[in-house]
Amino acid sequence: MSALPLCMLLAAGAHAEAPAEGVRQVPSFALPVSPYLSPQAQESVRSAVIHGDPTAKLDNAAVLAQLDSIRKGTDQWAYGEIAELRKRFAVELHHETWGGIPVVRVQPRSAPADPANQRLLIELHGGAFVFGRADSLGLLEAIPVAAMTGMTVLAVEYRQGPEHRFPAASEDVAAVYRAALARLPAAHIGIFGCSAGGVLTGESLAWFAKEKLPMPGAAGLFCAGGDARYGGDSRYVMAAINDALLPHADGTLPIMEDLYYGDVDFRDPLVSPVFSEPLLAQFPPTLFITGTRAAELSNVSYMHSRLVDLERVSDLHVWEGLGHAFHLDAKLPESQQAYRVMARFFAKHLGTALPASHPAPAAAAAPR
Amino acid sequence: MSALPLCMLLAAGAHAEAPAEGVRQVPSFALPVSPYLSPQAQESVRSAVIHGDPTAKLDNAAVLAQLDSIRKGTDQWAYGEIAELRKRFAVELHHETWGGIPVVRVQPRSAPADPANQRLLIELHGGAFVFGRADSLGLLEAIPVAAMTGMTVLAVEYRQGPEHRFPAASEDVAAVYRAALARLPAAHIGIFGCSAGGVLTGESLAWFAKEKLPMPGAAGLFCAGGDARYGGDSRYVMAAINDALLPHADGTLPIMEDLYYGDVDFRDPLVSPVFSEPLLAQFPPTLFITGTRAAELSNVSYMHSRLVDLERVSDLHVWEGLGHAFHLDAKLPESQQAYRVMARFFAKHLGTALPASHPAPAAAAAPR
Numbered sequence: 227m228s229a230l231p232l233c234m235l236l237a238a239g240a241h242a243e244a245p246a247e248g249v250r251q252v253p254s255f256a257l258p259v260s261p262y263l264s265p266q267a268q269e270s271v272r273s274a275v276i277h278g279d280p281t282a283k284l285d286n287a288a289v290l291a292q293l294d295s296i297r298k299g300t301d302q303w304a305y306g307e308i309a310e311l312r313k314r315f316a317v318e319l320h321h322e323t324w325g326g327i328p329v330v331r332v333q334p335r336s337a338p339a340d341p342a343n344q345r346l347l348i349e350l351h352g353g354a355f356v357f358g359r360a361d362s363l364g365l366l367e368a369i370p371v372a373a374m375t376g377m378t379v380l381a382v383e384y385r386q387g388p389e390h391r392f393p394a395a396s397e398d399v400a401a402v403y404r405a406a407l408a409r410l411p412a413a414h415i416g417i418f419g420c421s422a423g424g425v426l427t428g429e430s431l432a433w434f435a436k437e438k439l440p441m442p443g444a445a446g447l448f449c450a451g452g453d454a455r456y457g458g459d460s461r462y463v464m465a466a467i468n469d470a471l472l473p474h475a476d477g478t479l480p481i482m483e484d485l486y487y488g489d490v491d492f493r494d495p496l497v498s499p500v501f502s503e504p505l506l507a508q509f510p511p512t513l514f515i516t517g518t519r520a521a522e523l524s525n526v527s528y529m530h531s532r533l534v535d536l537e538r539v540s541d542l543h544v545w546e547g548l549g550h551a552f553h554l555d556a557k558l559p560e561s562q563q564a565y566r567v568m569a570r571f572f573a574k575h576l577g578t579a580l581p582a583s584h585p586a587p588a589a590a591a592a593p594r
Numbered sequence: 595m596s597a598l599p600l601c602m603l604l605a606a607g608a609h610a611e612a613p614a615e616g617v618r619q620v621p622s623f624a625l626p627v628s629p630y631l632s633p634q635a636q637e638s639v640r641s642a643v644i645h646g647d648p649t650a651k652l653d654n655a656a657v658l659a660q661l662d663s664i665r666k667g668t669d670q671w672a673y674g675e676i677a678e679l680r681k682r683f684a685v686e687l688h689h690e691t692w693g694g695i696p697v698v699r700v701q702p703r704s705a706p707a708d709p710a711n712q713r714l715l716i717e718l719h720g721g722a723f724v725f726g727r728a729d730s731l732g733l734l735e736a737i738p739v740a741a742m743t744g745m746t747v748l749a750v751e752y753r754q755g756p757e758h759r760f761p762a763a764s765e766d767v768a769a770v771y772r773a774a775l776a777r778l779p780a781a782h783i784g785i786f787g788c789s790a791g792g793v794l795t796g797e798s799l800a801w802f803a804k805e806k807l808p809m810p811g812a813a814g815l816f817c818a819g820g821d822a823r824y825g826g827d828s829r830y831v832m833a834a835i836n837d838a839l840l841p842h843a844d845g846t847l848p849i850m851e852d853l854y855y856g857d858v859d860f861r862d863p864l865v866s867p868v869f870s871e872p873l874l875a876q877f878p879p880t881l882f883i884t885g886t887r888a889a890e891l892s893n894v895s896y897m898h899s900r901l902v903d904l905e906r907v908s909d910l911h912v913w914e915g916l917g918h919a920f921h922l923d924a925k926l927p928e929s930q931q932a933y934r935v936m937a938r939f940f941a942k943h944l945g946t947a948l949p950a951s952h953p954a955p956a957a958a959a960a961p962r
Contacts, residue, residue: 248627248640255834259616260826262896272616458628458914459886463831466623518827518892527886527912528630534911535931537938542910543902544895546826563903570905 257467260547264559267548289356289482290388297357304362308369311556315373325401328383330360332368336376336581345377345414345576346406350399352421352449352551355386355486366554367420374569376581387486393496395426396433403434412440416572420551422483424450431509432499441510444575446568448515449551451525452500455481455492458524467519500529503536511539511575515564517548543567625835628915632927635916657724657850658756665725672730676737679924683741693769696751698728700736704744704949713745713782713944714774718767720789720919723754723854734922735788742937744949755854761864763794764801771802780808784940788919790851792818799877800867809878812943814936816883817919819893820868823849823860826892835887868897871904879907879943883932885916911935
């Protein structure tokens with residue numbers, strides 16, 4: 227692999243280089259919007275291509291300089307989306323503290339009356355361990371999942387970088403989980419999240435194993451795999467397709483999460499559980515959600531195949547033509563499909579039934 | 595989408611164009627071999643990049659002109675591989691005729707003695723509906739699957755193009771299936787194949803439904819989805835990565851399979867079952883095997899998500915960093931993982947146990 231860094235540097239040039247050590251110099255090509263997408267999703271992909279992600283080209287020094295506005299901008303955008311979600315999904319929101327950690331408890335009107343049938347899901351928001359909050363990016367995901375599953379969802383306000391460093395977030399999730407275990411059996415608790423929240427879901431399972439806590443009944447790693455410094459094919463393909471961050475001189479791709487991880491060892495199973503078979507062998511049934519335009523696709527596929535080879539229950543779903551965290555746009559038909567997949571998975575593995583309104587494909591679950 | 599053909603033509607140029615109608619002009623980039631691969635698979639990917647696929651750049655006129663040598667070359671290569679497989683997997687081969695169609699019956703020594711526990715799999719070889727035979731590409735897949743499952747596998751010598759046209763292959767598979775139904779219940783029969791054989795598996799299920807035959811107990815669409823003129827993201831990405839066939843002027847990508855399909859309607863569910871929900875709703879439990887460097891990834895992902903949304907039992911496995919039909923190189927650890935996935939899937943859904951030798955991860959199943 228010694229020729230790899232040189233080839234990565236050459237990648238910025240317009241001329242094709244002879245392949246070395248298996249590095250493929252992929253020529254420029256045109257990628258149309260997938261014809262398999264719904265009209266709504268096609269329109270969404272077109273808009274995304276034109277407008278782009280304003281944070282995609284920032285290096286971490288620039289992120290730090292603009293952190294306040296990135297955080298506020300994200301939250302303001304999410305608050306607008308959440309106002310729309312609350313018109314469609316019947317939930318009550320309660321700001322509480324579990325195990326000393328702030329959470330937003332999302333209580334769906336579709337929850338079963340019998341306490342024996344009640345289930346709890348812990349939700350971990352995205353935002354690269356740097357931005358986003360439980361009540362912003364967290365609720366975007368927690369509200370539909372609560373309504374669709376009829377389960378209580380706790381969106382966790384875990385500590386992030388750069389103010390805090392690994393393992394602060396894992397510790398916070400474990401504190402919430404211990405408080406949950408005081409109320410319900412582990413088999414009735416699930417844990418999930420998207421993007422950094424999906425990474426943190428895997429890291430939390432690793433932390434629970436280290437602390438000898440019982441594993442929850444199910445987990446969802448959405449928009450995330452088991453390698454916190456995720457790599458593989460899709461990272462390079464998507465860096466090109468999304469015109470995102472350029473590679474470092476050593477060929478690796480930078481991640482905003484470094485502001486939380488610092489100089490951690492990314493092969494540490496508490497950071498990247500995929501590298502430890504004894505740990506993976508303890509994983510509960512795990513659901514993966516990703517897309518063919520998502521940088522994490524390779525990382526997710528690899529994590530799924532490792533769990534499967536260890537004969538763990540693990541379920542992979544890849545949405546064609548869609549990118550990272552697509553399901554946070556709950557209006558897309560494909561997002562509604564993804565939420566139905568999540569709802570069926572958690573109901574099956576936490577041993578309960580879905581709300582009666584669940585199967586209706588067109589309508590949102592439990593509308594007011 | 596009116597700007598799409600123009601953009602596709604511009605794709606050949608080195609200069610980035612402004613995106614139109616959501617078409618993304620992806621810049622040239624360097625793609626390293628995935629670090630998640632086993633050393634053997636990394637070496638395999640390096641060799642593939644350097645040597646390339648000699649048929650990848652042929653148009654169909656060139657394929658026709660060289661058809662005899664493509665067929666003979668494929669078969670000769672496969673015969674060498676099969677000789678190696680027969681040293682590792684304990685099977686007997688019987689050339690027979692089922693329902694008037696030639697098959698190779700692969701009988702594993704690991705088959706259960708009790709007739710009540712015997713199961714049958716129908717295997718459909720790849721080769722773009724133009725090349726490959728039951729006793730060449732077919733046995734490459736049928737031998738490991740027979741040994742790993744302990745099930746009898748019939749590799750079918752179905753009719754291909756350009757000598758024959760759609761639906762000749764579907765008719766031949768149905769004839770073999772009727773003969774199988776005379777011996778075993780449908781629930782004890784599975785059907786699978788890779789590449790064109792995977793496409794034909796879906797088309798055969800559609801044909802069985804049309805003929806009102808009972809559905810088999812399980813199906814495997816390997817290296818293939820449910821759209822015979824497969825498209826979506828991965829087709830464009832892989833055309834660039836593999837330096838394969840260039841797009842037509844109308845933006846579509848040519849396929850060698852046209853030599854079999856002729857001017858068929860690709861939206862016909864007998865050709866592309868993914869476009870018919872009433873048909874998909876009749877599908878048996880279906881397993882999908884693909885890779886992140888496989889042109890069919892998008893097609894497979896879409897087919898899987900359609901089946902899942904219709905609440906069919908469907909299982910998707912994507913191998914990171916590997917391409918089309920990777921599992922036909924049975925020496926790769928990743929291929930052995932894929933064969934274990936297939937074996938567990940068929941055993942579960944055809945209601946039987948695996949041979950005792952199956953779980954050993956390092957050794958091949960049932961070595962002589």
